[in-house]
Amino acid sequence: MPGQSEDWNLPKSWNRKILQDWEIDRLLTNLEVTLQKRYRQSTRKDLLLGLLCGYSLKKIGQDLHKENAAVRAGLSNIYRDIEVLTGEANKSVKSSNLVYVLEKHGYRRGSVVATIQRRDIPHNLPAPTYTQFIGREADMKKLLERLSSVHGAHxxxxxxIGGVGKTALVLAAAYLCLKASNENSSDAPKFDAIIFTSAKQQELIPTNSILWRQQGQRNLRDIFREIANALDDPTILQSPPNDQFDRVRQILSKRRTLLIVDNMETIEDRNEVIEFLYNLPICIKVIITSREQIALLPIRLRNLPQDDGLQLIRQQAEEKGISINDEDSKQLYDRTGGIPLAIVYSLGQLSGGYSLNSVLNRLTSATGDVARFCFEQSVQGIKGQPPHKLLMSLAIFPDSAILAAVAEVAGLTAAPDIVNNGLARLQQLSLVNLNPETKRFDMLSLTREYALAELAAYPDFEREARRRWVRWYLDFAHNYAGEDWEKWIHYNKLEPEEGNLRAVLHWCEDKEHYEAVRDLWLLLSHYANLYAYWDDRLDWLQWLIEQSERRGEWSCFVKIIVRKSWLLIRECSSVSLKEADKILRRTWVLRDHADLCVQADLAESMARLQIRQKDYKDARHWLTVEEKLVIEANLEERQHIRYFIPVLYHQAEIHYLEGEYLLAKKLFQEVMKSAEKISWHRVINSAQNWLADIAIEQGDRDEAQKLLIQGLTVAETTHNKRRLARYRRSLARWEKKWGSAEKAYQLSIKAIDGFKLLGMTRDAQEMQIFLDSL
Structure with missing residues (x-):
């Protein structure tokens, strides 16, 4: 027979048609040459042919009269061999995709090596928490059918129940859709965007090997923010709150979108969110996961069937280096009820040194949910010890935390060895994860719920731990936040802590710890403004204004007004400028409650307001006032330079706006020299932008280009979103005058998006007019 070089050892019951469909001889030859292994005269050949017949492990074992364990080990080796032969990723080949992989690489008769046209659709899916998704074939099929465009389900x-694998199933389906969408294949429904939102502070994925950093979307506004971030569309958040739904609906209606809302039961405004989802266009598919049944085309997940549960046990045992026989695996499956999270954590306890009998006994005696089944024994064994304090302390952090922060909150900074050993013990017990890349500690949300319950049982410890938590972040902000002329170099350390910083602010607000909110926000405001983080900045400022006014703390009141006016003036709409004028004039009356530096800031805000209103005469008056206050403050040299620079800067700005380019150039050069003395890099970068604009106006093509390229590089490196938008605006003007109209168009679009993200309404409008003129 062509293509058959040996007699086959196939059982008669096997379908010999497989030899007609596949180029078996070439496949075996390539395997033997590549791997230097015998395939033809060994059981490897028979196992491979059994797979190509589509038979199950059990069927192959029966027909070959082999034990399941031997068949399983042989098949695993074959999958690895196929990966080496085809170049597929390590541990990517399995029984469910073996036929596809070999067909893709041309081993089916009449097939050709696939050429895939890729596209990258926008998505924000978190990384999978499993090496292989096990079971749920029927549920997956049903979910994919309902996601298809021909199905009427919206x-x-x-x-x-918690831990049953709801999120894992949905993410596995989403990744299938993502792959099909990127490769334009028909293996799964295709979408133009896939957006994942979750009300959990950490993903509730039953695994203990991969750290997830998922900041929760707890309400409709958070969901809108996540959609805006995923689609990189700032117009959603810049729309008035009452108009955001219509804006989201308008944007999503232009593309086929998969929107996932995870953990619906913990969303704050649940009815409002469901109403929003229900009224989305039909082209949008929505998946909701919840512990509570919602009558919207539900798919109910139950425990894993025995075969799948045992496969999960084997997988987890292999990953953790545990030896567990078939009888013990069956017993563990029975006691856990086939709940994936209970299986995963039970194997984690075994790897931490617990005996199987101990794990099984605790599982049967537990009275709570799956988390209690898994955690009670582990936590009971560390109570009263440092690991218990560390566990409760880490639970206070909604986001991952560095070792120093956890140690401080636990009150163990004086004992670094105890901290290291305690965290290692928690990892052994699968209660805590360490991300090897970021060196940050985290825990699953189910673990955190249990640990927070433990924390509540020790009110004295919780009170002190919360106090240390707030103090640690205040010290952290003192070290790395503050004014950008002094602390900008440390701002990159703030972003990983943003979720925890927000949590501190919210907790202190709830507990009416006004002083902590005040001190922390005043330190963070420059960072938040410079990098356009936290779209709720005005809300926090208003809360602080009301609280400081109620307490008669007028010095703080003046500081907060200055910061609020800064945002209002930057927005530069008629409404925001009117409000800024109102609050600044009222606050000027109270200026004597603040020190002279704050009064100078207040005068600067008055000058900035008049510049935006094009009242340059009054602006010059306020700059004169500001200059006198700076002189009167009698500051040391660096502080004097820092507070005098804004006077020069705004004087130069006025000259530019009045068309006096030579005077403007001279003053901006003075600004740069002064800023260099104190390493105020943001101002240097800003003044350089103005000098480039002056060069454009004066027709100095080469000088303008040099300044813009240098300045843009710095703005990109420092992630200064405001300066990025302005440099792109200037570059667009340069391209229109001397370069490419197409580049001018592209730069204009980016500048407009940047201005909208920052809430700079007038700048965005002016840039739109420029764009329309191209």
């Missing part, structure tokens, strides 16, 4: 719910 909203799909996946519900079940």
């Amino acid at each position: 909203m799909i719910t996946v519900h079940g």
